[in-house]
Amino acid sequence: MKNPVGAHYGLGDWLLQRLTAVVMLAYTIGLLAIVVTHHPDSYADWKRMFSVGFVRLATMLFFIALLYHAWVGMRDILMDYVHATGLRLALQVAVGLALLFYLVWSASILWGPG
Amino acid sequence: MSAAPKPRPKYYDLNLAHLPAPGLLSIFHRVSGALLFFPILPGLLYILHLGLGSEDGYARVVAFLGHPAVKLAFLGIAWLYAHHFFAGIRYLLLDLHIGIEKAPSRTSAIAVFVLGIVATAAIGWWLW
Numbered sequence: 001m002k003n004p005v006g007a008h009y010g011l012g013d014w015l016l017q018r019l020t021a022v023v024m025l026a027y028t029i030g031l032l033a034i035v036v037t038h039h040p041d042s043y044a045d046w047k048r049m050f051s052v053g054f055v056r057l058a059t060m061l062f063f064i065a066l067l068y069h070a071w072v073g074m075r076d077i078l079m080d081y082v083h084a085t086g087l088r089l090a091l092q093v094a095v096g097l098a099l100l101f102y103l104v105w106s107a108s109i110l111w112g113p114g
Numbered sequence: 115m116s117a118a119p120k121p122r123p124k125y126y127d128l129n130l131a132h133l134p135a136p137g138l139l140s141i142f143h144r145v146s147g148a149l150l151f152f153p154i155l156p157g158l159l160y161i162l163h164l165g166l167g168s169e170d171g172y173a174r175v176v177a178f179l180g181h182p183a184v185k186l187a188f189l190g191i192a193w194l195y196a197h198h199f200f201a202g203i204r205y206l207l208l209d210l211h212i213g214i215e216k217a218p219s220r221t222s223a224i225a226v227f228v229l230g231i232v233a234t235a236a237i238g239w240w241l242w
Contacts, residue, residue, distance in 0.1 A: 018209065021202050028199060043165075043172035050166055070151045077144055095151070102155060109163050 017072045020065035027062040056110050063106040067099045135223035143201040146194040154191050189238050196233040200226040 034055070040046050049055060074095045082088040130138065161178075164171035178184055204222050208214055213222050 018206060021206065025199065025203065043169045046166060046172070066155075070147070070155075073144075073147045074151055077148055098152065098156075102159060105159050105163070109159065109166060 013072050016068055020069040023065040024062055024069065027058055027065075030058065050110065059110060060107065063103055067103050071096065071099055135220050135227070139201050139204070139223045139226055142197055143205075146198040146201075149194055150198060154194065158191075185241050188241065189234060192237040193230060193234040196237075197226070197230040200229045200233070 034049065038045070038049065040049050050059070075092060078088050078091050078095070082091060130141065133141070161175055165175040166172075179188065204213075204226050207222070208219070213219055
């Protein structure tokens with residue numbers, strides 16, 4: 001029998017919200033550990049740090065996790081406080097576009113020229 | 115005849131100053147999350163973009179971050195991130211049914227605020 005209520009994205013989102021949080025926790029601790037042990041303090045140091053394949057991939061994974069995490073979080077906030085449907089949908093679209101923009105921007109920073 | 119019923123509360127006091135620690139933590143978790151999404155994240159991406167883009171951009175970022183007002187703002191950002199970070203860990207533990215009773219959940223909420231401030235102080239010490 002079909003469940004008559006619900007949009008059915010709740011449990012999946014709830015779980016992914018936590019999974020992405022764990023990814024970002026691990027990245028934050030890892031990045032802090034690298035900065036504290038290597039204390040980069042010049043352009044060449046920072047450049048070298050982000051040219052390491054693993055650091056780049058981990059950073060990209062962080063931004064992908066952040067995109068999803070922030071989408072769920074901002075949507076929850078908007079659903080709680082913005083009750084006018086049209087305005088809420090417009091804000092959700094704006095949040096989604098902003099997050100996609102952040103994602104593309106972070107990829108271009110990590111892999112782009114220069 | 116039964117005793118007169120207890121007086122009902124007229125309203126719930128939602129004043130932030132009267133919220134118990136877990137409530138305050140929850141509100142700050144939301145506020146910090148929203149602020150991190152905008153405007154902090156695009157700001158940090160721009161700094162990363164400049165700083166990793168060229169030697170000249172890196173020098174501009176270093177000069178910018180050297181201003182005392184900017185350092186102070188950065189400390190505020192660090193606090194928002196640290197609070198969101200530790201409050202998030204607390205929620206993950208609550209999801210695993212660790213510390214869900216009233217007393218430990220209040221203690222852990224206070225611990226989140228303390229850890230957030232300690233982490234921010236450590237970053238401040240590193241900045242100055």
